[in-house]
Amino acid sequence: MARRQDEMVPEAGFRSYYGQPVIKPPIWHEPHMPAYLYLGGLSGAASVLAATAHLSGHERLGAASRMAAFVGASAGSVFLVTELGRPERFLNMLRLLKFTSPMSVGSWTLAAHGGLTAIAAAAAVTPLLPAPMVSRILPGCLGGRVLPFIGDASAMASAVTGPIMATYTAVLLADTAVPAWHEAYRELPFLFAGSALASAGAVGMLSTPRAEAAPARASAALGAVMETAAGIVMESRLGLEGEPYRRGKAGLLMKASRVLTLGGGLLAPIAGRSRALTALSGLAITAGALCTRFGLLEAGRTSAADPRYTVVPQRERAEARRLTVVPDPAAPPP
Amino acid sequence: MAERMGFFTDTSVCIGCKACEVACKEWNDVPDDGFVFRATSYDNTGSLGADTWRHVAFIEQDGRWLMSSDVCKHCTQAACLDVCPTGALFRTEFDTVVVQPDICNGCGYCVPACPYGVIDRRERDGRAWKCTMCYDRLRGGMEPACAKACPTDSIQFGPLDELRERAEARVERLHADGVLEARLYGESPDDGVGGDGAFFLLLDEPETYGLPPDPVVTTRDLPDMWRWAGGAALTLAGAVAVSFLRVSFPRVPFLQASFLRRR
Ligand code: SF4
Ligand code: SF4
Numbered sequence: 199m200a201r202r203q204d205e206m207v208p209e210a211g212f213r214s215y216y217g218q219p220v221i222k223p224p225i226w227h228e229p230h231m232p233a234y235l236y237l238g239g240l241s242g243a244a245s246v247l248a249a250t251a252h253l254s255g256h257e258r259l260g261a262a263s264r265m266a267a268f269v270g271a272s273a274g275s276v277f278l279v280t281e282l283g284r285p286e287r288f289l290n291m292l293r294l295l296k297f298t299s300p301m302s303v304g305s306w307t308l309a310a311h312g313g314l315t316a317i318a319a320a321a322a323v324t325p326l327l328p329a330p331m332v333s334r335i336l337p338g339c340l341g342g343r344v345l346p347f348i349g350d351a352s353a354m355a356s357a358v359t360g361p362i363m364a365t366y367t368a369v370l371l372a373d374t375a376v377p378a379w380h381e382a383y384r385e386l387p388f389l390f391a392g393s394a395l396a397s398a399g400a401v402g403m404l405s406t407p408r409a410e411a412a413p414a415r416a417s418a419a420l421g422a423v424m425e426t427a428a429g430i431v432m433e434s435r436l437g438l439e440g441e442p443y444r445r446g447k448a449g450l451l452m453k454a455s456r457v458l459t460l461g462g463g464l465l466a467p468i469a470g471r472s473r474a475l476t477a478l479s480g481l482a483i484t485a486g487a488l489c490t491r492f493g494l495l496e497a498g499r500t501s502a503a504d505p506r507y508t509v510v511p512q513r514e515r516a517e518a519r520r521l522t523v524v525p526d527p528a529a530p531p532p
Numbered sequence: 533m534a535e536r537m538g539f540f541t542d543t544s545v546c547i548g549c550k551a552c553e554v555a556c557k558e559w560n561d562v563p564d565d566g567f568v569f570r571a572t573s574y575d576n577t578g579s580l581g582a583d584t585w586r587h588v589a590f591i592e593q594d595g596r597w598l599m600s601s602d603v604c605k606h607c608t609q610a611a612c613l614d615v616c617p618t619g620a621l622f623r624t625e626f627d628t629v630v631v632q633p634d635i636c637n638g639c640g641y642c643v644p645a646c647p648y649g650v651i652d653r654r655e656r657d658g659r660a661w662k663c664t665m666c667y668d669r670l671r672g673g674m675e676p677a678c679a680k681a682c683p684t685d686s687i688q689f690g691p692l693d694e695l696r697e698r699a700e701a702r703v704e705r706l707h708a709d710g711v712l713e714a715r716l717y718g719e720s721p722d723d724g725v726g727g728d729g730a731f732f733l734l735l736d737e738p739e740t741y742g743l744p745p746d747p748v749v750t751t752r753d754l755p756d757m758w759r760w761a762g763g764a765a766l767t768l769a770g771a772v773a774v775s776f777l778r779v780s781f782p783r784v785p786f787l788q789a790s791f792l793r794r795r
Binding site: 212213214215216218219220221222223224225226242243246247250251254256281282283284285287288290291293294296298299300301302305357361362364365366368369370372373374375376380383384387388390391392394395399413414416417420421424498502505508509512513515516519 | 570572573578579581589591611614615616617618619620635636637638639640641643644645646647648649650651652653655657658659660737739740741742743744745746747750751753754756757758760761762763764765766767768769771772773774775776
């Protein structure tokens with residue numbers, strides 16, 4: 199009988215089936231899934247940057263951001279498709295539009311965003327090509343007047359799909375039973391948006407002449423501050439469920455991301471004329487954004503693999519309800 | 533729509549014979565999941581997964597054995613079904629939750645979404661698999677293979693309402709017999725998943741059997757999640773707009789940062 203008593207209150211403070219996980223860990227692979235999260239976010243924020251740059255007359259920054267938005271969306275799609283267990287069936291993603299599935303909403307957003315950014319990028323590179331070549335590919339006035347117009351319209355429209363691209367992935371992670379992800383559903387979108395903005399700013403300032411790069415530098419700094427702030431709030435608000443972000447490999451990645459992102463972000467606006475400092479800042483931000491994504495996946499895996507993170511909060515919830523809802527039959531009536 | 537069908541697994545009479553595991557594999561042609569000596573108990577299937585649709589848990593306690601045949605809960609509010617982007621997961625006329633293997637593209641989203649850790653991707657063929665409550669047998673008017681094979685009627689199959697009544701009576705009976713630890717798990721339509729289509733009678737806390745004590749379908753919070761994401765998306769757009777503001781500051785050396793200067 200004594201042993202039964204021990205079992206009731208084991209050292210770890212919770213019980214489980216031989217320490218096995220209760221939920222299944224996310225099966226998404228590295229580098230596919232974190233790479234997609236980075237590229238999708240980059241593309242989303244870059245398209246907003248491109249549209250705003252066009253409106254304010256920063257044409258070089260606008261063109262560079264259009265290219266970044268296009269490359270991010272298309273390279274991201276490749277990672278997304280190869281991540282599937284049955285890549286040849288990727289079009290099944292568009293069989294229906296399901297609002298209860300962030301992945302369905304995301305697939306449609308990506309399809310629209312990918313198309314828009316491709317047109318916008320095509321319009322941006324056409325003027326750089328030799329005129330005879332353009333007129334051979336595009337008939338008549340298409341290259342001269344129509345394409346730039348459609349390109350600008352697409353760039354503006356991608357400023358609507360862009361912010362969704364940069365944030366839906368946070369909902370994608372949060373809408374799972376993984377405690378570290380689900381409990382963080384308030385902060386994750388801000389973390390993703392900040393990181394995406396910093397990434398797009400970094401690419402913008404690396405690929406644009408200094409005279410036009412000021413908004414990109416400002417974006418990089420603002421994004422870095424936003425990501426850091428969201429990360430700090432998240433880790434301080436989450437109790438036990440936030441532990442995977444602080445421990446082990448995920449903890450190292452999240453810390454590296456914090457240092458690189460904030461360091462790079464704060465360096466961005468003051469790097470000024472120095473090419474070397476600008477490059478350092480842009481690369482640090484990019485590395486930081488990648489660390490964030492790999493760290494998030496790793497934290498999710500840890501959080502799912504240890505039954506403690508599933509059982510303890512649920513047990514507390516169940517106990518609290520039992521104590522409040524079910525009145526003690528022995529208690530005198532009020 | 534036919535009546536809602538379900539399983540009531542009464543673990544108090546389970547003898548751990550694994551007839552259910554075998555019957556399930558035979559009928560559904562579920563591939564080998566490895567014959568592993570786990571060195572913890574008589575359990576060699578470990579947990580539910582793509583190739584294990586019934587899993588008998590063995591818990592050796594002082595003076596007694598706990599044995600329980602676990603299965604997909606066929607949740608009323610099923611997270612796997614909610615998040616499936618292709619519609620491969622669907623709700624049948626029996627109110628069960630089934631994957632259509634010809635549609636699933638192996639995106640893997642259902643896997644971490646399930647609060648019970650049931651569904652998994654079979655890496656050999658890239659698709660998600662789990663218990664179908666023998667959808668084919670049900671359509672043919674037969675009971676699922678596991679329930680049919682169970683020699684002690686630990687696995688009972690039938691209309692869910694009927695099973696719930698039977699389960700209540702069984703718990704009362706056990707309590708009267710002095711088995712005070714008997715309790716139902718997943719029977720209440722008010723729980724975090726709206727009640728399980730496959731529920732259990734347990735003799736200890738659910739977590740002892742590897743079951744979550746208070747599972748919640750996370751899509752419940754989805755509107756709230758989208759609202760926070762919307763806020764973040766607007767903040768992103770706002771931050772970009774702010775980045776393009778050309779603010780002119782008095783010529784304080786400290787504020788000579790290039791992005792603050794009027795061009
Ligand atoms: S237990 Fe898991 S796999 Fe089964 S219906 Fe519920 S959410 Fe889906
Ligand atoms: S793996 Fe298959 S069943 Fe699961 S969510 Fe993706 S498409 Fe649906």
